[in-house]
Amino acid sequence: MGEILVGTCSWTDRALVGSGWYPAGRRDAEGRLRYYAERFPVVEVDSAYYALPAARNSRLWAERTPEGFVFDVKAFSLLTGHPTRDSAMPGGLPAGHRDPKVLDEVWARFTEGIEPLRTAGRLGSVLFQLPPWFRPGRRTGVFLRECAERTAGWPVSVEFRHPGWWNAEWAGATRALLARYGMTAVAVDMARSLPGSVPPVTPVTSRRLSVVRFHGRSPAWGTGSKEDRFRHDYSESELTEWLPRLHALAARVDQVHVLFNNCCGTAAVRAAETMRRLLDTSTPRSPAG
Numbered sequence: 001m002g003e004i005l006v007g008t009c010s011w012t013d014r015a016l017v018g019s020g021w022y023p024a025g026r027r028d029a030e031g032r033l034r035y036y037a038e039r040f041p042v043v044e045v046d047s048a049y050y051a052l053p054a055a056r057n058s059r060l061w062a063e064r065t066p067e068g069f070v071f072d073v074k075a076f077s078l079l080t081g082h083p084t085r086d087s088a089m090p091g092g093l094p095a096g097h098r099d100p101k102v103l104d105e106v107w108a109r110f111t112e113g114i115e116p117l118r119t120a121g122r123l124g125s126v127l128f129q130l131p132p133w134f135r136p137g138r139r140t141g142v143f144l145r146e147c148a149e150r151t152a153g154w155p156v157s158v159e160f161r162h163p164g165w166w167n168a169e170w171a172g173a174t175r176a177l178l179a180r181y182g183m184t185a186v187a188v189d190m191a192r193s194l195p196g197s198v199p200p201v202t203p204v205t206s207r208r209l210s211v212v213r214f215h216g217r218s219p220a221w222g223t224g225s226k227e228d229r230f231r232h233d234y235s236e237s238e239l240t241e242w243l244p245r246l247h248a249l250a251a252r253v254d255q256v257h258v259l260f261n262n263c264c265g266t267a268a269v270r271a272a273e274t275m276r277r278l279l280d281t282s283t284p285r286s287p288a289g
Contacts, residue, residue, distance in 0.1 A: 001284070002250040005070070005124075006276045007042040008268040009213065009261040015227070019265045030064055037065040040272060042072065042124060044259050049074040049129070051088050052106070053113030062120040070124035071117055072157070072211070072257060076110050078103070080128050081143070107150055118154070124257060125157040125184060125209060132161040132196055132222075136170045141177060148181035157211045159186035163198045171201070178205035187249075189242065190215040196222050202245050209257065210249040212242070214271065216262035231264045234271040239278055247284035 010016065011032060026035040036043060045053065045061075053073065061071060078084040084095040090109050093102050117123040128147060134140045144158070158178060160166070165174045178185050185205040188198050189212070204210060215221070216232030223229070249256045258275060260268040 002252075002254045002256060004246055004250050004256045004258060004279055005040075005042040006258045006272050006279070007040040007044070007260075008263065008272050009044040009259050010046045010263050010268075011036040011043050012047065013263040013268075015265050016263060016269065021266050021269055030060075033061065033064045037069050039269075040276075041068060042070050042257050042259070044127065044261075045071050045073045047074075048110075048113070049077050049080075049082075052076055052090060052109045055113050055116055058114055058116035059120075062116055062122045065122070070122055070257075072124045072127055072259065073114050073117065074127045074129065076106065078106050079110065079147075080130055081134060082131050123155060124255075125155045125211060126151065127157050127159065127186070127211070129159045129186075130161060134160070135162050136164045136174070144177060144181060144183070148183070155184070155209060156182070157184035157186050157209065159188065159211075159213065161196070161198065163196060166199050166201045166203075171203070175203045175205055178203075182206055182208075184209045184211055187212045187245075188215055189213075189217070189238075191217040191219055191221050194219065194221055200245075202249055204249065204252045206253070208254050210253045210255075211257045211259065212246065212249070214258070214260045214262060216264075216267070227264055230262050231267070232262045233267050234260075234262065234274070236274060236278070239271065239275050240282075242275075243278060243282045246279065247282070251284065 022032050022035055026032060078095060086095050089095050090105065093105060114123060164170055175185065183205060185203045187200065187202040189200055191197060216230050218229055218232050220228040246256060246258060260271045262268050262271060
């Protein structure tokens with residue numbers, strides 16, 4: 001039975017920092033991370049999506065967390081086909097420029113930034129969250145092949161935001177595609193009645209790792225502000241329904257990362273705490289259906 005590590009998709013989210021969850025004396029950069037790592041064994045570095053990670057920060061993160069703590073690093077936006085601000089680019093490089101040398105430089109900077117985590121054995125996964133306009137088909141297949149070449153030797157996980165990847169027509173091909181490159185399929189929990197809802201499937205495409213990201217069940221997914229999209233307080237019953245799936249994943253892989261992305265105030269850390277308690281007191285059993 002593999003380990004199930006539970007955490008959140010950020011420890012620096014502004015709403016969390018301002019919520020009072022971090023106690024007095026633990027609210028500086030070092031104190032926050034150490035406090036978080038005393039309570040959870042895994043965290044997602046969401047800031048790497050918005051700005052290229054710095055090697056110095058990665059070294060400090062490894063130094064400030066206990067042995068066994070791991071970081072799932074979200075890939076920089078340009079590397080996943082998302083719009084990227086010019087101000088986030090290194091050395092004044094233009095985000096919209098098509099010169100392959102620009103992309104090469106961004107890959108090099110990203111690789112350099114996460115290398116201290118890899119060297120320290122603290123890199124849980126690099127998450128490639130693909131945008132909803134990446135539909136099933138040859139284009140994304142080519143993208144993943146090129147991504148696999150760039151990330152050889154890395155632990156990689158992939159989250160599809162277009163629901164078509166997991167419908168009856170494409171699910172088998174999607175599993176095979178990710179398995180071919182040794183990439184982990186990311187399962188998601190979200191509102192299930194929206195046109196863009198991704199179904200709560202839990203395919204295993206790598207024996208090493210499975211990742212489940214809980215986005216909340218806001219009906220404003222895909223619209224409105226960040227707070228509107230991710231505002232959701234998970235009930236105990238909503239989390240309990242996932243227990244059979246999580247135990248089933250743990251029976252097939254070495255490690256499962258359960259990450260809460262409903263980052264509004266303390267909602268994510270409270271949900272993570274509840275999920276850990278439920279897992280600690282539940283009996284592994286097969287999911288219904």
